[in-house]
Amino acid sequence: MRAVEWNPAGPAVRVVDQRRLPASVEHRDLLSVQEVALGIADMTVRGAPTIGAVAAFGLALAAHASNASTLPLLWDDITRARLILQSSRPTAVNLVWALDRVTRRVIESRPTSVAAAKAALLTEAQRLADDEVARNQRIGRHGAALLADGDTVIHHCHTGGLAAVDYGTALGIIRTAHEQGKRVHVLVDETRPRLQGARLTAWELQQLGIAHEIITDSAAGHFLQRGEVQAVLVGADRVAANGDVANKVGTYMLALAAAANHVPFYSAFPTSTVDPECADGASVPIEERPADEVLHLSIDGQPIAPAGSRARNPAFDVTPHELITALVTEAGVHRPPFGPALLQATIEGRPA
Amino acid sequence: MRAVEWNPAGPAVRVVDQRRLPASVEHRDLLSVQEVALGIADMTVRGAPTIGAVAAFGLALAAHASNASTLPLLWDDITRARLILQSSRPTAVNLVWALDRVTRRVIESRPTSVAAAKAALLTEAQRLADDEVARNQRIGRHGAALLADGDTVIHHCHTGGLAAVDYGTALGIIRTAHEQGKRVHVLVDETRPRLQGARLTAWELQQLGIAHEIITDSAAGHFLQRGEVQAVLVGADRVAANGDVANKVGTYMLALAAAANHVPFYSAFPTSTVDPECADGASVPIEERPADEVLHLSIDGQPIAPAGSRARNPAFDVTPHELITALVTEAGVHRPPFGPALLQATIEGRPA
Numbered sequence: 018m019r020a021v022e023w024n025p026a027g028p029a030v031r032v033v034d035q036r037r038l039p040a041s042v043e044h045r046d047l048l049s050v051q052e053v054a055l056g057i058a059d060m061t062v063r064g065a066p067t068i069g070a071v072a073a074f075g076l077a078l079a080a081h082a083s084n085a086s087t088l089p090l091l092w093d094d095i096t097r098a099r100l101i102l103q104s105s106r107p108t109a110v111n112l113v114w115a116l117d118r119v120t121r122r123v124i125e126s127r128p129t130s131v132a133a134a135k136a137a138l139l140t141e142a143q144r145l146a147d148d149e150v151a152r153n154q155r156i157g158r159h160g161a162a163l164l165a166d167g168d169t170v171i172h173h174c175h176t177g178g179l180a181a182v183d184y185g186t187a188l189g190i191i192r193t194a195h196e197q198g199k200r201v202h203v204l205v206d207e208t209r210p211r212l213q214g215a216r217l218t219a220w221e222l223q224q225l226g227i228a229h230e231i232i233t234d235s236a237a238g239h240f241l242q243r244g245e246v247q248a249v250l251v252g253a254d255r256v257a258a259n260g261d262v263a264n265k266v267g268t269y270m271l272a273l274a275a276a277a278n279h280v281p282f283y284s285a286f287p288t289s290t291v292d293p294e295c296a297d298g299a300s301v302p303i304e305e306r307p308a309d310e311v312l313h314l315s316i317d318g319q320p321i322a323p324a325g326s327r328a329r330n331p332a333f334d335v336t337p338h339e340l341i342t343a344l345v346t347e348a349g350v351h352r353p354p355f356g357p358a359l360l361q362a363t364i365e366g367r368p369a
Numbered sequence: 370m371r372a373v374e375w376n377p378a379g380p381a382v383r384v385v386d387q388r389r390l391p392a393s394v395e396h397r398d399l400l401s402v403q404e405v406a407l408g409i410a411d412m413t414v415r416g417a418p419t420i421g422a423v424a425a426f427g428l429a430l431a432a433h434a435s436n437a438s439t440l441p442l443l444w445d446d447i448t449r450a451r452l453i454l455q456s457s458r459p460t461a462v463n464l465v466w467a468l469d470r471v472t473r474r475v476i477e478s479r480p481t482s483v484a485a486a487k488a489a490l491l492t493e494a495q496r497l498a499d500d501e502v503a504r505n506q507r508i509g510r511h512g513a514a515l516l517a518d519g520d521t522v523i524h525h526c527h528t529g530g531l532a533a534v535d536y537g538t539a540l541g542i543i544r545t546a547h548e549q550g551k552r553v554h555v556l557v558d559e560t561r562p563r564l565q566g567a568r569l570t571a572w573e574l575q576q577l578g579i580a581h582e583i584i585t586d587s588a589a590g591h592f593l594q595r596g597e598v599q600a601v602l603v604g605a606d607r608v609a610a611n612g613d614v615a616n617k618v619g620t621y622m623l624a625l626a627a628a629a630n631h632v633p634f635y636s637a638f639p640t641s642t643v644d645p646e647c648a649d650g651a652s653v654p655i656e657e658r659p660a661d662e663v664l665h666l667s668i669d670g671q672p673i674a675p676a677g678s679r680a681r682n683p684a685f686d687v688t689p690h691e692l693i694t695a696l697v698t699e700a701g702v703h704r705p706p707f708g709p710a711l712l713q714a715t716i717e718g719r720p721a
Contacts, residue, residue, distance in 0.1 A: 039676075207561070207663065207673070207674075208587075209585040209587060210585050212673050215664075215673050215674040215678075216674065216675075219674050219675050219678050220675045223675050223677070223678070230660075230679045230681045231663055231674055231679070232681050232682070233586070233618065233619070234585070234587045234619075235561060235586045235587075235618050235619025235622060236618050236681065236682070236683055236686070237622065238621040238622035238686055239618060239621065239683045239687075240681070240683075242621060242686065242687065266585065266591060267585070267587025267590070269591065269594060269626070270589065270622045270623075270625070270626050271622075273590070273622070273625045273626055274621070274622050274625055303591070308582075311559065311584065311585055312567075314666055314673075319666070321567050321568065321666075322559075322567040322568065322583055323571050323572045323575050324391075325575070326567075326571050326575070326582075328583040329556065329582045329584050329592070330585070330588070331588055331591045331592075334587075334588070334590055334591040334594065335594065
């Protein structure tokens with residue numbers, strides 16, 4: 018099942034509504050670029066590679082809806098759509114990367130008509146989505162070599178198929194190891210406030226038949242300290258040029274606990290997640306989401322705090338590269354020093 | 370408002386039902402030693418000093434209910450009650466300490482009749498509860514010196530009046546600083562799975578008019594890393610002789626994040642929380658509570674994970690003394706090396 022597809026009948030960007038899981042698997046058709054941007058912002062769709070692909074299809078949708086009679090007028094509409102999509106969420110760089118790649122490739126193909134440009138945008142969005150899945154499978158193969166039969170791993174947030182178009186990044190590594198016949202046991206960080214671990218990761222692991230137990234994010238340190246964990250695996254939302262990883266809030270504390278207990282800590286992502294323009298993690302914009310996600314349980318809106326309470330809700334944090342054992346991309350397993358090799362892989366991963 | 374009191378009308382041990390807050394403040398009368406033990410186990414009452422006092426009143430209740438006609442028969446009933454109370458929760462040592470203290474003092478008072486022994490048990494339970502409050506106020510005065518005007522502090526779990534008979538330990542320090550006119554801003558760890566921070570700490574801070582915001586436990590690292598926090602304050606459920614602190618799960622990861630960012634980390638508790646028989650944290654029994662607390666939101670039972678999911682749920686973890694800047698007891702502020710000074714304070718804190 019793909020997290021995002023083109024629905025020609027709409028036309029629409031058809032997505033799996035990640036807010037409804039695990040209660041039900043529901044598809045939603047996003048019928049305009051505004052609906053696509055809102056679906057990214059309200060986390061109907063989430064996961065860095067998935068929101069990149071959703072944005073790319075959103076651009077194709079905007080082009081389809083355009084009444085432009087000439088190519089320059091079409092590019093005006095596409096540029097407006099880009100601005101709308103680009104501002105939907107600030108931290109994951111894949112969103113900007115996907116919009117850049119699709120736009121650049123269509124320009125380079127020198128379409129000679131409005132119809133040809135519209136068709137090329139859709140083709141490139143589809144190709145981008147397909148490429149992400151192929152990359153995930155390569156990430157899985159590279160990363161699975163890091164896991165041994167019988168390992169217990171801690172996984173934070175959700176990095177499975179729904180987060181990465183299909184197959185998954187960090188969870189794809191666990192999946193590949195499992196498919197290779199290794200017995201892997203997963204301690205699933207529930208991942209407050211939106212519970213992506215308890216809701217999505219546990220659901221995907223259940224579908225795949227991989228042994229797992231859910232833990233609170235705070236309990237990870239206890240299991241690491243007791244020697245019950247052989248590896249920690251997370252994804253990434255934006256990776257700086259020096260290897261600092263911006264990822265779901267809680268990743269940093271998990272990395273500290275892994276390092277303190279000499280347990281290897283891996284972050285897995287396609288090279289589209291690397292931002293060569295961010296020198297280090299301090300320059301990654303960290304989204305602060307609505308306080309309501311903390312004060313109410315987002316799945317049903319039940320309040321958990323006294324009426325009138327306030328909250329702070331950073332959605333991501335930065336894990337300094339010094340705490341990371343290796344980064345895993347489709348190009349391979351990168352060990353410190355990350356900088357040059359990571360940028361080289363990133364350049365290679367970006368077709369001209 | 371006291372977390373626990375003797376209700377002569379029952380007679381009963383009257384407690385504030387901490388599971389109902391912040392929705393409502395409800396008192397419950399626990400009418401037998403079995404009800405008292407259950408109230409501790411199901412966390413109607415929680416917080417190390419509070420459960421010590423509740424257990425002490427539970428012993429007085431068992432004595433009151435006894436039909437024993439002689440002192441030896443009464444001690445048989447009291448011994449049975451002790452075993453029931455003692456097994457209600459394993460980690461907080463205050464429970465055993467309170468039962469020991471009350472029993473020993475009554476024995477030492479050499480009661481000459483069953484009635485006199487029953488009366489002495491109640492007197493000693495009341496004295497223990499009163500002593501805890503007096504100690505908390507001393508902890509508050511010692512600890513408040515560690516906070517400066519304008520400080521932002523992170524607080525984990527709940528250590529306020531309800532957790533410590535009255536006034537509070539770590540939260541008592543914040544309260545004292547506030548009463549001294551210092552502006553203290555609290556980032557309240559919500560404290561999964563039972564949300565004692567979001568439910569109880571936020572409620573007490575609201576009552577006291579102390580500025581605060583609720584954060585997920587995972588977000589603490591982000592705020593520490595950004596330099597927005599000047600101190601971290603927690604309580605303790607059992608402190609080993611070397612200063613290792615067993616406390617609510619998540620404390621260890623918080624201490625790691627504080628240490629990594631050179632932010633002082635303080636644990637505050639009455640000396641009744643020190644267990645001289647535990648050489649270090651590894652020998653503290655860590656309670657594993659029901660998986661349902663993680664899989665369902667305990668306040669309303671709403672499921673958050675796929676049906677059939679399993680969970681692990683350690684209620685506490687151990688913070689090695691190396692990560693702790695200072696321990697605060699009623700005897701003062703103890704800095705490393707903790708061992709000898711801490712044991713000396715503990716001995717002084719235990720009247721013969």
